[in-house]
Amino acid sequence: MAFSSKEQAQVLAALKYRDVLRPCRECDVEAWAMVDGLVMVYVQETSTQVSSEVIPSVTLICQNCGAVRLHSLLVLGLKKLLHVPTIPVSSDQEPEPVMEYNDDWDEL
Numbered sequence: 001m002a003f004s005s006k007e008q009a010q011v012l013a014a015l016k017y018r019d020v021l022r023p024c025r026e027c028d029v030e031a032w033a034m035v036d037g038l039v040m041v042y043v044q045e046t047s048t049q050v051s052s053e054v055i056p057s058v059t060l061i062c063q064n065c066g067a068v069r070l071h072s073l074l075v076l077g078l079k080k081l082l083h084v085p086t087i088p089v090s091s092d093q094e095p096e097p098v099m100e101y102n103d104d105w106d107e108l
């Protein structure tokens with residue numbers, strides 16, 4: 001699901017607050033584009049089984065070299081953007097975020 005313009009602004013504010021919008025480590029050019037929506041990273045337990053853990057992530061792509069960066073939505077303090085239901089990938093267990101949510105992260 002795509003971010004609203006307000007959500008995009010919140011993500012950018014969180015990244016700026018943490019001072020991570022610097023030139024690309026690979027090519028030293030500052031040309032980031034944000035993927036319009038969350039990317040869910042699933043944790044793999046074994047070579048044939050995916051864990052029920054998922055890391056909801058904001059994704060930036062360098063428009064010069066194609067390098068991809070992921071930032072955990074929870075670490076950025078943006079759990080409120082996680083309104084898309086996640087799909088359990090094994091058994092009937094609900095996916096749990098890897099990181100614990102901290103109320104202090106809402107204070108941006």
Ligand SMILES: [Zn+2]
Binds near residue numbers: 024025026029062065
């Ligand atoms: Zn680059």
